[in-house]
Structure formats: C-alpha cells, structure tokens
Amino acid sequence: MPYTATFVPETQTRADVDATRGPLVLEFGANWCGWCQGAQPHIATAFAQAGAAVPHVKVEDGPGRPLGRSFRVKLWPTLVFLRDGQEVARVVRPQASAEVEQALRQIAGG
Template identity: 45%
Template structure:
C-alpha cells in the first residue's frame, strides 16, 4: 500500500486501516488518533490542519479511537490527540496533547 492513497481527511475515519495495512505503507505518513467529541482533539484541530497544508505530499490518516478500537491499542495510544509519524510503516516519532502548529511542524520535520 502506498501512503499517498490516503489524503487529508477532516473527519476521523470509523473504519481504521489494519496494522498490516499500516506496516505496508511506503513513504511518510501521519496517523492521528482521537475522537470527534474530544475537547483536546478539537483544540488541536487547527494546528494539524494548518501544518498539514505545508506537507500536502504526506499522507494524513485520522483514526477514530476509543473502546473496542484495535489500532490505537496496537500503537499504545493512551491520550488524545496522538500524532504518530511513520516512515515506510514504522514509527519514527509522536506527540500527544499538543495545541500549537509549531509542535506539529517540529514533529513532521523529524521524518523528512
């Protein structure tokens, strides 16, 4: 699977990709774990959206996380929002509970 198959999705996807699909990604991608009703996720939304505009070639996969959602547990997500940068399907870095676009930009720059 190629990371460019995923574009920016303003909404959290109910159906998350499987761990095998994530592991098979080529290139750099960002996984964003959260929930639409989460206040922390809402507070970080603009920072992610603004920053991702400068990284339009980078896949951004928003994953609706919560009870019974497997992918978040497989990545050890405990707090929302959590951004995880992947390179060829492997985690490079992550940030949790951020609100500033500078923090997101710094995270994404580690993958380039």
C-alpha cells in the same frame, strides 16, 4: 493527501500500516472530543506550513479498537508519524503547530 478534517472508523490493520511505504500520519481521536477539536487549528496550520503531501489519516479511536491499542494510544489526540511503517515521532495533545511541523519534517524529507 493533505490535512484531513474528520475522524473515520478504522479501515486499516496494523499489518497494513506497517507495510505502508513513505510517510504517513495517523491521528487517533474522536470527532466529539474537546481536546481533539481544540488541537485541530494547530494540526491544520502545521500541514499547511509544511507544504508536504504527507498522507493524514484520522482514526476514530475508542475502547476495543485494535489499531489504537497496537500503538498504545492513551490520550486524544495522538498523532503518530511514520516512515515506511516505522514510528519516527509522536505528538500527544499538541499545543502549538510547531511541534507538529517538526514531526512532519522528520518523515517528509527522506
């Protein structure tokens, strides 16, 4: 599952995420968010450059949304990079694709 373009309402619980094997990227934000829209070219480029088939789940976040709160998301977009349910890296409001690519490499390899 490569880069995903649209945020969707959360369908996973924290327990589901913690039980996930392998790499996973959770991106918290909203489709109407200007910061999120501005970051998308950097995120899409990073996924294309990395070439790894890392699952990318865009989670529509907001007040009272338990998954975002469990990761203590404060700003959008926030990308949480996980391997086997454990957070390995986090990128908040990426300004360049390189920082996203570096985090992808951290979870895609091992």
